[in-house]
Structure formats: C-alpha cells, structure tokens
Amino acid sequence: MPRLTVVVPVYNEQDVLPLFAERIRPVLDGLHVSYEVLAVDDGSRDATPVVLESLRRQWPQLRTVRLRSNSGHQNALAAGLHRAGGEYVVSIDVDLQDPPEVIGDMLRLAESANLDVVHGVRADRSTDTPFKRGTAGLYYRLIRRIVGTEVPHNAGDFRLLSRTAVDALTALPEHQPVYRLLVPWLGLPSGEITYTRAVRAAGQSKYPLAKMIRLALDSVVGFSAAPLRVATWLGLGGIVLSTVLAVAGLVAWIRGDVVPGWTSMIVAVGFLGALQLLCLGLLGEYVARIFTTLQARPAFVVAYDSASEADLCKL
Missing domain, CATH: 3.90.550.10 (Spore Coat Polysaccharide Biosynthesis Protein SpsA; Chain A)
Incomplete structure (x- = not known):
C-alpha cells in the first residue's frame, strides 16, 4: 500500500x-x-x-x-x-x-x-x-x-x-x-x-x-431542498395574487365598472401557467434523481486498470 x-x-x-x-x-x-x-x-x-x-x-x-x-x-x-x-x-x-x-x-x-x-x-x-x-x-x-x-x-x-x-x-x-x-x-x-x-x-x-x-x-x-421551498412560496404567492385579482374583479362587477375584454384574463392565465410549469420543473429535478437512485446503475464502468493482471492478460 x-x-x-x-x-x-x-x-x-x-x-x-x-x-x-x-x-x-x-x-x-x-x-x-x-x-x-x-x-x-x-x-x-x-x-x-x-x-x-x-x-x-x-x-x-x-x-x-x-x-x-x-x-x-x-x-x-x-x-x-x-x-x-x-x-x-x-x-x-x-x-x-x-x-x-x-x-x-x-x-x-x-x-x-x-x-x-x-x-x-x-x-x-x-x-x-x-x-x-x-x-x-x-x-x-x-x-x-x-x-x-x-x-x-x-x-x-x-x-x-x-x-x-x-x-x-x-x-x-x-x-x-x-x-x-x-x-x-x-x-x-x-x-x-x-x-x-x-x-x-x-x-x-x-x-x-x-x-x-x-x-x-x-x-x-x-x-438542498431550497428549490422545493422556492416553488412552494411561489405557489402561495400566486394563490394570494389570484385571490386579490378575484376580489378586485368582484368589486368592479358590483360597481358596474366591468370593461369587456380578455387582456387581464390572458395575463392571469399566462402568469399562473408559467408558475405551475416552473414548480413542476423543480419537482421534476428531484423526481429524476429519485428515479436514477432507484435504477442503481453505476455512475462509471471501468474497462481497464493497469494494476490488474487479469486486465493485462485480456489485452
């Protein structure tokens, strides 16, 4: 040694x-x-x-x-x-x-x-x-x-x-x-x-x-599990924002100030959709690592070691 x-x-x-x-x-x-x-x-x-x-x-x-x-x-x-x-x-x-x-x-x-x-x-x-x-x-x-x-x-x-x-x-x-x-x-x-x-x-x-x-x-x-926590906080923030938008929309409807249009809806749907994709992507990184671990495949495969006489005999 x-x-x-x-x-x-x-x-x-x-x-x-x-x-x-x-x-x-x-x-x-x-x-x-x-x-x-x-x-x-x-x-x-x-x-x-x-x-x-x-x-x-x-x-x-x-x-x-x-x-x-x-x-x-x-x-x-x-x-x-x-x-x-x-x-x-x-x-x-x-x-x-x-x-x-x-x-x-x-x-x-x-x-x-x-x-x-x-x-x-x-x-x-x-x-x-x-x-x-x-x-x-x-x-x-x-x-x-x-x-x-x-x-x-x-x-x-x-x-x-x-x-x-x-x-x-x-x-x-x-x-x-x-x-x-x-x-x-x-x-x-x-x-x-x-x-x-x-x-x-x-x-x-x-x-x-x-x-x-x-x-x-x-x-x-x-x-670190920090990305998962980030996804959680982003999700909570999206829920809070959506709730505020819903309340604002309800108040506008009661006052009769509703303007026909779809811009606000598209923005809200796009924002929430992007948020969901981000969270799914972060979760996917962890799921992929769980999947790799369960496969238990070796990270490397040795083809030859000069210290091994068995390998030398094969050459």
Whole structure:
C-alpha cells in the first residue's frame, strides 16, 4: 500500500500529459515516500490512452484506469477514489493550473496537524477570465448561502484526503457526486493551503459553460431542498395574487365598472401557467434523481486498470 496516491482525471489531454508528468514526477520523487499516480482516462477520444501507456512504461509509479465511456469529471474522480490505495489521496487536474509543488505542503500539514482533509484554496485567480472569476464567485456565494459557511471559498477539487475521508466518501450512495461539497459535509478535521492559480499548460478547457451550469445545478439540487421551498412560496404567492385579482374583479362587477375584454384574463392565465410549469420543473429535478437512485446503475464502468493482471492478460 503506497503512502500517497495522486488521482488525476483525464479527458482528451494528449497535449498536456507529457508536461504534467515532467513536472509532477520530480515533486513526488522528492517527497521520499511510496506513491502511485492513478490517471483515470474518462473515455478520451484522442491519443490520450497511447500517451498514458507510453508514460507508464517509463514511470513505474504511474497506474492507468480507463472508463468505457465519458462519465464526467466528478464520476472519473469517484472512480479514482474507489481504486486509490494510498494512506493519503490527493486529487488534482492534469492541466497544471493547480501546482503539483503544493502536494508536499499538503502532506506535511496533514501529518503534523493530524488532519483528514487539506483543501487547496485559490488565493489568486488573476489568470482566469473576468467571466470565469465572476461566475465562480457567484457559485461559491450561492453554495455557501444554501449549504453552509463550512464550504471553503475558491476551493475546487485540488485537495488531500486521509484514508478515513476516502473510505467515508466511497461509502456514500451518491450517483451524482459533487466532492467540493461532499468533503466539507463530512465534518472531518481540515486545513487549507493557498496557492496562485496558473494558466492552462496546453490544450483547451474541458469545463465549458454548459458543464459549469450542470455542476451548479447538481450542487444546489443535491445538497438542498431550497428549490422545493422556492416553488412552494411561489405557489402561495400566486394563490394570494389570484385571490386579490378575484376580489378586485368582484368589486368592479358590483360597481358596474366591468370593461369587456380578455387582456387581464390572458395575463392571469399566462402568469399562473408559467408558475405551475416552473414548480413542476423543480419537482421534476428531484423526481429524476429519485428515479436514477432507484435504477442503481453505476455512475462509471471501468474497462481497464493497469494494476490488474487479469486486465493485462485480456489485452
């Protein structure tokens, strides 16, 4: 069992992989502890599997796990956590925006302070675009307000976990995990290491706006019933407004001030119809998650693990 496992989700990263290996290997060798680097190929469609195999032949500590299809960043991370064997597990992206040199600081802090979690916190995000910084700030404000202040601000998926934390996370029946919220939810002793976020070393971001919106939706729906309560309050507000309109219409009819027309009716019906659709949509998000949980389908399927002799014999 290695002292340290570094989990690296990878998707279509043929250009940055050699740079990542060149930079992180001296860092890990310099720690003078037993380690493995667990690269989880999330169904890449470029030459990523070939590059990983080439690197593995030159780097004995590199282990590759290949998923049968693209399952998403969080599920690829989950696959790595389920198969990580180290006493401490560090998760890091391959794009080198999070510096591998910080891993040593995380490990020393965890050992000296007896911590189960060490978050990597981005103290400086000046290399990100203004849109990225703005949307990220909005996301963290929203999550801290809904989930709680225990969620570290500007802490992504660059973190160190003890074996206790990893076992607790892998035991959870989560089908759509959001680890930046699940880890603080555990309430384990934790600390922070700050760093400056760098620009991407090569290639293009694999986290476009659509995936960011999906992550925010999973974060809100998966950790809070607030949308359901919003739907309830909107429904109550619609009922109150409709009652006021009905009373106003009755008074106008008694006074004889009724003007023939259909504008007010169309506005009221349209407003109430939109309100009902919104509430049904919010309820549908929760029902969909219940349906997914009842199906009990795996969030990812491993096709190959270089540490498995059985898989090696099949190739």
